[in-house]
Amino acid sequence: RPDQKREMVAALQSRGHTVAMTGDGVNDVLALKDADIGVSMGSGSPATRAVAQIVLLDNKFATLPYVVAEGRRVIGNIERVSNLFLTKTVYSVVLAFLIGITGVLSQVFDFEPLPYPFLPRHVTIAAWFTIGIPAFILSLAPNNERARTGFVSRVMRLALPSGLIIGITTFISYVLAYQGPDQTETQKIQAGTSALITLIMIAVWVLAVVARPYVWWKLVLIGGSVAGYLILFALPFTREFFKLDPSNVAATTLAITLGAIGVVLVELSWWISARLHGEKRKIFATSDDLPGEHHHAHSE
Incomplete structure (x- = not known):
């Protein structure tokens, strides 16, 4: 669920990690906003692309x-x-x-x-x-x-x-x-x-x-x-x-x-x-x- 994804990001950050979050759906938006680096898929929803710092236009993780x-x-x-x-x-x-x-x-x-x-x-x-x-x-x-x-x-x-x-x-x-x-x-x-x-x-x-x-x-x-x-x-x-x-x-x-x-x-x-x-x-x-x-x- 969106709140669980957000809690996972917060839990990692509380341990001193720099967290990147990838996603393509509306349910990823909250976690993407909270993460240090938000990575959206090019084919993802407009809301996801709007909050992400990086958009993978070719939809490939290999670019990261x-x-x-x-x-x-x-x-x-x-x-x-x-x-x-x-x-x-x-x-x-x-x-x-x-x-x-x-x-x-x-x-x-x-x-x-x-x-x-x-x-x-x-x-x-x-x-x-x-x-x-x-x-x-x-x-x-x-x-x-x-x-x-x-x-x-x-x-x-x-x-x-x-x-x-x-x-x-x-x-x-x-x-x-x-x-x-x-x-x-x-x-x-x-x-x-x-x-x-x-x-x-x-x-x-x-x-x-x-x-x-x-x-x-x-x-x-x-x-x-x-x-x-x-x-x-x-x-x-x-x-x-x-x-x-x-x-x-x-x-x-x-x-x-x-x-x-x-x-x-x-x-x-x-x-x-x-x-x-x-x-x-x-x-x-x-x-x-x-x-x-x-x-x-x-x-x-």
């Missing part, structure tokens, strides 16, 4: 695994991309805050305030291969991870520590390379380049962490990002255009060292976060993680 897979892809990829963008927001705020603090201290202790390390073009190239292009590809990629609650907390657990690490190490790299208020234009560019090298190294590693578990095309994506930055720093034209000068060996070596320290800290925070929250981490994908395995969708 594709629906589940698409939902997983969208939700999982939004989480991945959010990690990248929120990390950038955190390190931008941290860097601006630290530079601002030196400005306040300069008023108190009467010294020249520290200028912001990056030109607008530096910020642009920092985002090209760590956020812009990878985020576009990751957002369209297949993804078979099950949707889970706790989206915001999971994103914060990666983005906050990663952003703090990038912001602080970039600031340290810049301060150590900074030659004082009387620095030449060349020294100014070299100091900014040092900070940028540190930032890019750690930001690429954050991308590498977000892209896990790896399959071949993700490794190509990360390799392409690294290659893109190497080309920008290697070609005389791009170095000139983007005001990059890694020729100061001491400053560049220091920047790479701080970048390596930041990479280790990001990796450690990823594993520690997993241990604290009981999450299983995988570096390489297994056959269970690959999309197109429709039996996984059936099992739900």
Whole structure:
């Protein structure tokens, strides 16, 4: 009876389940409305089709695994991309805050305030291969991870520590390379380049962490990002255009060292976060993680 169907949905929901209800008749309408996802047959009654979120136009249950897979892809990829963008927001705020603090201290202790390390073009190239292009590809990629609650907390657990690490190490790299208020234009560019090298190294590693578990095309994506930055720093034209000068060996070596320290800290925070929250981490994908395995969708 309609009331019994409704009670079955309520009973499952009371145990913490996400419930999908399928039906084609008027007696299914109440249960379809109460369910988290209502699925109606295309040949069903108009009332059933009206209350359902999904209508199976071909009247085949075999379509549902594709629906589940698409939902997983969208939700999982939004989480991945959010990690990248929120990390950038955190390190931008941290860097601006630290530079601002030196400005306040300069008023108190009467010294020249520290200028912001990056030109607008530096910020642009920092985002090209760590956020812009990878985020576009990751957002369209297949993804078979099950949707889970706790989206915001999971994103914060990666983005906050990663952003703090990038912001602080970039600031340290810049301060150590900074030659004082009387620095030449060349020294100014070299100091900014040092900070940028540190930032890019750690930001690429954050991308590498977000892209896990790896399959071949993700490794190509990360390799392409690294290659893109190497080309920008290697070609005389791009170095000139983007005001990059890694020729100061001491400053560049220091920047790479701080970048390596930041990479280790990001990796450690990823594993520690997993241990604290009981999450299983995988570096390489297994056959269970690959999309197109429709039996996984059936099992739900």
